[in-house]
Amino acid sequence: MSKLTYVYWVHLPDHHIKTDGYVGISIEPAQRWKNHKKQSTNCSHFKNAIDKYKDQLIWEIIYEGPEEGASQIEEYFRPEPGIGWNINQGGRIATMLNRKHSEKTKQKMSKAGKGRKKSEEHKAKIGKANKGKAGFPGASNPRARKVQCIETGEIFETVKDAAIWINRNSTAILAHLSGRTSHSGGYTWKYLS
Numbered sequence: 001m002s003k004l005t006y007v008y009w010v011h012l013p014d015h016h017i018k019t020d021g022y023v024g025i026s027i028e029p030a031q032r033w034k035n036h037k038k039q040s041t042n043c044s045h046f047k048n049a050i051d052k053y054k055d056q057l058i059w060e061i062i063y064e065g066p067e068e069g070a071s072q073i074e075e076y077f078r079p080e081p082g083i084g085w086n087i088n089q090g091g092r093i094a095t096m097l098n099r100k101h102s103e104k105t106k107q108k109m110s111k112a113g114k115g116r117k118k119s120e121e122h123k124a125k126i127g128k129a130n131k132g133k134a135g136f137p138g139a140s141n142p143r144a145r146k147v148q149c150i151e152t153g154e155i156f157e158t159v160k161d162a163a164i165w166i167n168r169n170s171t172a173i174l175a176h177l178s179g180r181t182s183h184s185g186g187y188t189w190k191y192l193s
Contacts, residue, residue, distance in 0.1 A: 003027050005070040007063035009077075010036075010046075010085070012056055022046050022085040023062075023077045025070045033059055046085040146192040147173065155192065162189065 006029045011021030026032035037050055050057065063073045075091025078084070101109070118126070136142065139157035147162050148155045156162040159177070163170040166185030176184040177191060 003067055004064065005067040006061050007070045007073045008033070008059060008061050010050075010057055010059050012053060013058060015084075017062070017077055018083075020084045022049070023074055023090060024086075025074050029061060045087050049085045147177070147189050148192050150188045150190060152187070 005025060005027050007023065007025055008029050009017055009021055009023050010033075011017070015021045017023070024032065036046060063070055071091045075089070078086045078088075078090030081087060081089045136144075138144065138160070141158075144158045146155055146157055147159055149162065149165075154162075154165070156165065159173050160170045163173050163185075166173075166187060168185045172181070172184040173189055175181045176189050182188075
């Protein structure tokens with residue numbers, strides 16, 4: 001089932017929807033409108049219009065329904081780039097699917113989240129969203145560290161890989177690496193880097 005999606009039109013009183021104003025799609029139109037009004041928005045053409053006309057603008061929802069219908073309506077009103085305050089052609093729902101954030105964007109997101117206390121409700125939502133998801137297996141885990149068997153010189157991508165090699169539990173090697181035991185599986189170990 002498709003998400004409930006909205007098409008909205010931001011315009012001046014004398015505008016015609018086929019040629020003027022801004023037509024957009026969102027699943028959270030009120031939040032989207034707030035984002036449009038922020039200084040940091042990427043759509044400078046539309047942002048300039050918001051700054052210029054401020055209180056004269058009319059913001060209205062013209063469609064509420066499945067995502068496919070919303071896409072068709074936006075494409076109908078904005079069949080090509082550069083109509084009204086729209087820069088892009090309509091009908092293409094923006095998504096991060098199969099795209100990656102730039103390093104600059106990642107740094108901004110990281111900085112914005114640091115030092116913020118999360119409410120218990122927020123923590124519960126994060127936990128619910130992550131429930132059932134596999135973590136980062138093996139070497140793809142950002143916390144995984146390479147280990148080396150000192151006697152053989154053998155290097156392993158993870159402690160678990162080394163534990164499998166000596167037919168032991170990974171906690172035995174971790175106990176040695178933390179200094180609680182003198183060896184593990186008859187070998188001594190060290191972290192690399």
